[in-house]
Amino acid sequence: MTADVYVSGVSAWLPDTVCTVEEAISQGRYNAARATTDGFTSVCIEQHLSPPEMALRAARPLLRPEDASAINSLYLCSIHRHGHKLLWPPASYLHRALELDSRTRVMSLNQGCNGGFTAVSLAYDLILAGLPGDQLVLGADRFSGSAFDRFNSDLGTLYGDAAFALRLSADPGPYRIISLELESEPALEPMYRAARPEPEGPGDHDVKSAKKAYLEAYGRDGFNALFIPALQRLRRRLLDSADLESRPADYVIYPNVGAGLSAQLYAGAFANLARQDLWGFGRSIGHTGTADQFLGLWELDRRQALRKHDRVLMIGAGNGLGLAGMLVEKI
Numbered sequence: 137m138t139a140d141v142y143v144s145g146v147s148a149w150l151p152d153t154v155c156t157v158e159e160a161i162s163q164g165r166y167n168a169a170r171a172t173t174d175g176f177t178s179v180c181i182e183q184h185l186s187p188p189e190m191a192l193r194a195a196r197p198l199l200r201p202e203d204a205s206a207i208n209s210l211y212l213c214s215i216h217r218h219g220h221k222l223l224w225p226p227a228s229y230l231h232r233a234l235e236l237d238s239r240t241r242v243m244s245l246n247q248g249c250n251g252g253f254t255a256v257s258l259a260y261d262l263i264l265a266g267l268p269g270d271q272l273v274l275g276a277d278r279f280s281g282s283a284f285d286r287f288n289s290d291l292g293t294l295y296g297d298a299a300f301a302l303r304l305s306a307d308p309g310p311y312r313i314i315s316l317e318l319e320s321e322p323a324l325e326p327m328y329r330a331a332r333p334e335p336e337g338p339g340d341h342d343v344k345s346a347k348k349a350y351l352e353a354y355g356r357d358g359f360n361a362l363f364i365p366a367l368q369r370l371r372r373r374l375l376d377s378a379d380l381e382s383r384p385a386d387y388v389i390y391p392n393v394g395a396g397l398s399a400q401l402y403a404g405a406f407a408n409l410a411r412q413d414l415w416g417f418g419r420s421i422g423h424t425g426t427a428d429q430f431l432g433l434w435e436l437d438r439r440q441a442l443r444k445h446d447r448v449l450m451i452g453a454g455n456g457l458g459l460a461g462m463l464v465e466k467i
Contacts, residue, residue, distance in 0.1 A: 141263045143464060144270065144309030145198040148434040149190045149299040150421065151182040157294075166287040166294075174292055174394030175415075179422030181286075182297035186219035187276035188212070188226040190299035192233050195274055198303045205237040208269030209262065211255035213245045215425040215454075216277045216284065230274065248328075249391060250454030251275070252300070252426035253318065253462065259304045260316050271304040277425035283338035286422070290343040292394035296422025300430035310437070311464040314447070315377040321366035324457040326350060327359070363398065366459055367405040374409070374449075374461045385410040385449035385463060386442065389432035392418035402451055406461075410449050426454075433464070442466040 156178040160166035182190060191212055199207075212227040220226070227242040236242075247254050252275045259271030276299035279286045286295040303309075327350040328343065339345075351359060374380060388410035390402045407413070414432045424431060429450035436442055444466055452460035 140306070140308075141260050141313045142305050142307065142309035142467070143302060143311035143313065143433075144305040144307060145301070145303040146311075146430060146434045146437055147194050147197045147301040148427070148431050149194040149276070150431070151180050151185075151297055153181045153183055154178045154420075155181055160287055170292075174294065176294045176394065176419045176422060178420050179286060179294050179296040180298055180424070181280065182278045183280070185278070187214055187216070187278050187299065188218055188229045190278065190297070191226075191274040191276035191301070192230060194276070194299040194301040195230065195234060195272065198272070198301050199234060204235055205239075206270055207234075207236050207240050207272050208267055209241040209243075209259060210234075210236065210272045211243055211245055211259065211274065213247070213251035213255050213273070213275040213426040214277050215246065215249055215251065216279055217282055219278070219281060248454030248456050248458060249423075249425055249428075250452045250456065250458035250460055252302075252430060253452040253460030254458065256302065256304065256462065257316060257318055257460070260313065263304060263306050270307075273302045273304065275300050275426035275430065277427070282341060284341035288344075289341050291347050293392075294394070294422045296392075296424045298421060298424040298427045298431055300427040300434065302430055308467060310467055311433075311448075312467055313462065314465050315374055315461065315463040317370060317373040317377065317461045319366055319370040319373065319459040319461075321362050321457040321459075324359070324362050325455075327457075328455040360401070363401060363457070364405070366457060367401060370451075370459045370461050371405050371409075374463065378463050380409040380449070380463070383447075384408070385447040387412055387414055387432075387436060388449040388451065389414045389429045390418070390451050391453050392421065392423040392428040398453070402453070406449065406451055429462075
């Protein structure tokens with residue numbers, strides 16, 4: 137058994153192209169009243185690379201040529217299409233492109249926006265159990281090139297394109313994982329599902345219609361009655377495993393969702409467990425599927441904003457409903 141698990145590296149791919157909210161409004165792509173409520177300033181837009189290619193660029197800085205046999209498992213997480221034939225497994229592309237050992241276990245995961253934390257939890261448990269080798273968790277999404285409208289297909293959220301890479305190891309690295317907790321509320325699963333199965337088509341990307349139908353049926357109070365207790369369960373589990381009340385984290389990183397639906401609920405559950413959040417960064421890139429929190433950690437790392445023993449609390453959430461909380465400490 138291993139005593140600790142470390143983040144030995146975090147990396148990201150963010151495209152250079154951004155579309156500001158002002159530009160989107162002037163082009164008629166986004167409603168000005170919604171913009172005031174949602175609170176975003178811009179979104180990142182990848183114009184050429186597919187999500188697996190973006191993930192490859194995020195992963196390369198974390199690997200050395202001699203690492204081919206050092207990676208035990210690779211996980212590629214996403215919420216949207218990968219841009220190729222439906223039966224193609226994109227994690228196998230990364231297996232080949234990164235020249236990993238033939239025995240490396242690779243898998244493509246689609247478990248909503250909390251999928252990155254689902255993969256991290258699998259990697260974490262395997263390392264704790266003493267499995268040799270490091271674990272590589274990747275996530276990438278691009279919302280162009282399909283019927284998905286990054287400004288209007290969902291309620292209250294704008295979508296940005298990005299990729300992240302996280303390497304986990306039993307060997308000491310720049311961050312130690314103090315706590316990793318998962319929680320769920322599957323009673324909220326219907327919020328993201330059509331009333332009945334439908335033929336494949338453009339309607340697949342109309343996320344907001346299912347949300348509207350759910351809220352019309354159960355109301356905001358019905359949503360809160362399930363969502364808030366789930367957040368409180370996660371909060372209690374985090375407090376049971378870490379001293380966050382007596383020693384708040386230096387930063388908390390939430391999902392990059394707009395202020396209209398659930399953002400206040402995250403803050404209500406976790407804001408007093410950290411000194412500041414990273415919404416100023418999140419609102420400039422958009423909601424990036426599985427990558428938001430890991431991009432935030434990468435941004436703090438890039439800024440050199442953390443000193444030894446500083447701590448970062450990352451809160452994950454995804455349709456289903458899946459929740460996660462991960463607390464890391466700078467070593």
